[in-house]
Amino acid sequence: MTFSYDYPHPAVTVDVVALRLQEIDLQVLLTRRDHQPYAGKWALPGSFVGIDEDLAIAAKRALQQKGALTGLSLTQIAAFGKPDRDPRERVISIAYLAILPPSAIEEGIGTWVTLGRACNLAFDHSIILKRAREVMLEKLDRLSWGLPFLPKEFTLLQAQSTFEALLDRSFDKRNFQKKLFDSCDLEDTGYVTSGGSHRPARLYRTVSA
Amino acid sequence: MTFSYDYPHPAVTVDVVALRLQEIDLQVLLTRRDHQPYAGKWALPGSFVGIDEDLAIAAKRALQQKGALTGLSLTQIAAFGKPDRDPRERVISIAYLAILPPSAIEEGIGTWVTLGRACNLAFDHSIILKRAREVMLEKLDRLSWGLPFLPKEFTLLQAQSTFEALLDRSFDKRNFQKKLFDSCDLEDTGYVTSGGSHRPARLYRTVSA
DNA sequence: CCAAAAGTGTTTTTCGTACACCCATGT
DNA sequence: ACATGGGTGTACGAAAAACACTTTTGG
Numbered sequence: 029m030t031f032s033y034d035y036p037h038p039a040v041t042v043d044v045v046a047l048r049l050q051e052i053d054l055q056v057l058l059t060r061r062d063h064q065p066y067a068g069k070w071a072l073p074g075s076f077v078g079i080d081e082d083l084a085i086a087a088k089r090a091l092q093q094k095g096a097l098t099g100l101s102l103t104q105i106a107a108f109g110k111p112d113r114d115p116r117e118r119v120i121s122i123a124y125l126a127i128l129p130p131s132a133i134e135e136g137i138g139t140w141v142t143l144g145r146a147c148n149l150a151f152d153h154s155i156i157l158k159r160a161r162e163v164m165l166e167k168l169d170r171l172s173w174g175l176p177f178l179p180k181e182f183t184l185l186q187a188q189s190t191f192e193a194l195l196d197r198s199f200d201k202r203n204f205q206k207k208l209f210d211s212c213d214l215e216d217t218g219y220v221t222s223g224g225s226h227r228p229a230r231l232y233r234t235v236s237a
Numbered sequence: 238m239t240f241s242y243d244y245p246h247p248a249v250t251v252d253v254v255a256l257r258l259q260e261i262d263l264q265v266l267l268t269r270r271d272h273q274p275y276a277g278k279w280a281l282p283g284s285f286v287g288i289d290e291d292l293a294i295a296a297k298r299a300l301q302q303k304g305a306l307t308g309l310s311l312t313q314i315a316a317f318g319k320p321d322r323d324p325r326e327r328v329i330s331i332a333y334l335a336i337l338p339p340s341a342i343e344e345g346i347g348t349w350v351t352l353g354r355a356c357n358l359a360f361d362h363s364i365i366l367k368r369a370r371e372v373m374l375e376k377l378d379r380l381s382w383g384l385p386f387l388p389k390e391f392t393l394l395q396a397q398s399t400f401e402a403l404l405d406r407s408f409d410k411r412n413f414q415k416k417l418f419d420s421c422d423l424e425d426t427g428y429v430t431s432g433g434s435h436r437p438a439r440l441y442r443t444v445s446a
Numbered sequence: 447c448c449a450a451a452a453g454t455g456t457t458t459t460t461c462g463t464a465c466a467c468c469c470a471t472g473t
Numbered sequence: 474a475c476a477t478g479g480g481t482g483t484a485c486g487a488a489a490a491a492c493a494c495t496t497t498t499g500g
Contacts, residue, residue, distance in 0.1 A: 031243075031244065031246065033241075033246070036240045039242075040249060076244070106315075106316075107316045109292040109331070111289045111290065120286070120292070122318070202453090203490065207489090224498085225450070225451095225500060226449075226450040226497080228497080228498070229451075229453090230453095410479095412463065414480090433471085434472045436470040437479080438479060450499095451498090452495100452496075455493105456491105456493105457492080458489100459490070460487100461486105461487090461489085462487080463485085464483105465485100467480105470477100471477090471479095473474105473475090473477105
């Protein structure tokens with residue numbers, strides 16, 4: 029079956045920069061390409077956009093091909109459309125940035141790779157990735173935007189370590205907590221950590237709103 | 238002649254939110270639709286993306302169909318892709334924000350309309366326009382981003398009035414000048430205004446870099 | 447009782463905002 | 474000489490950054 033048009037149509041894809049933070053290691057989800065072009069190279073997970081499919085839904089699907097994701101943070105980054113970015117046909121790609129908690133996608137559609145080691149990607153994916161980092165750094169000015177990197181319940185120190193890793197700088201503990209509570213609207217779960225050989229810490233969760 | 242594909246392809250367009258400031262009047266360039274759908278309604282200037290055409294080039298072309306534009310500021314806003322945004326076929330649109338100096342496009346592809354009066358537009362263009370305003374307001378935090386609204390040579394008071402109109406607030410003259418010079422890197426042309434019945438003002442230009 | 451992380455206010459510095467007067471030109 | 478916009482520095486207040494000690498638990 030074929031689909032015909034009066035004038036040429038580009039293909040449209042979504043590509044997703046999925047990030048998570050393992051300890052202090054910021055990782056991006058990559059897949060290895062099986063076929064030409066760029067066979068064997070690493071690439072961002074992506075998918076063609078269904079003819080009746082919303083862009084954000086397509087982005088979720090690109091991550092979801094194995095297993096469901098709940099409540100993930102998805103932000104559109106930009107459209108990439110250089111005429112020669114795919115050697116097969118004209119492809120315009122809408123890039124999304126997805127933030128996942130540390131537990132997400134233990135295995136499935138791809139491999140988590142430390143961000144610094146993700147280079148020499150297929151297509152223009154290195155450019156997309158670079159842009160995603162810039163967008164992330166801009167958005168992180170508002171701490172609340174970074175909360176999806178955290179697990180459902182977390183301590184204040186976990187939160188601080190998370191943002192320190194993301195922004196590659198250190199914070200003063202008290203100033204950080206002030207700023208966090210001012211901008212993020214958290215909720216005390218009533219529970220505390222256990223197991224460490226030291227004083228337990230309160231566990232917080234983000235208010236679903 | 239027809240173009241055939243193994244699977245359905247959406248159409249891809251660019252839509253441009255072109256803004257200029259006339260005195261204190263922020264205006265957007267609109268065209269009136271001749272044909273269905275939305276015949277008679279106002280719409281953003283736009284165009285289908287040529288199969289080998291870069292997105293930004295297509296955006297320029299959408300403004301340029303009558304006469305050339307030099308050195309215009311063009312920023313990608315976002316991709317809009319709701320499946321039903323065009324009743325004819327699936328159309329994904331990449332929206333751009335263009336900033337023009339007061340002199341640009343005196344006549345041609347469309348009509349300049351005061352931003353506040355631009356409502357009830359065709360397609361989802363009202364949403365695109367709203368988003369463009371948000372993006373503009375965010376970007377204007379950095380004053381340098383607003384310089385394209387100014388003519389090639391301008392006085393400090395012209396600059397101040399421009400930003401006051403854009404941000405709908407007033408500035409203190411001395412604080413504004415400090416901030417402007419700190420963030421914008423301007424150059425004294427050596428010329429001054431003439432004709433007014435008062436002291437002439439120095440003319441500045443932006444450093445091309 | 448010691449080690450290790452949790453928790454909690456005050457001071458200092460920095461940045462943004464408010465403010466007032468004299469100057470140069472054209473009429 | 475006067476009316477009109479052009480040009481310039483300082484003082485105050487709010488917000489961010491720096492800073493140190495006491496508390497709780499497990500070993």
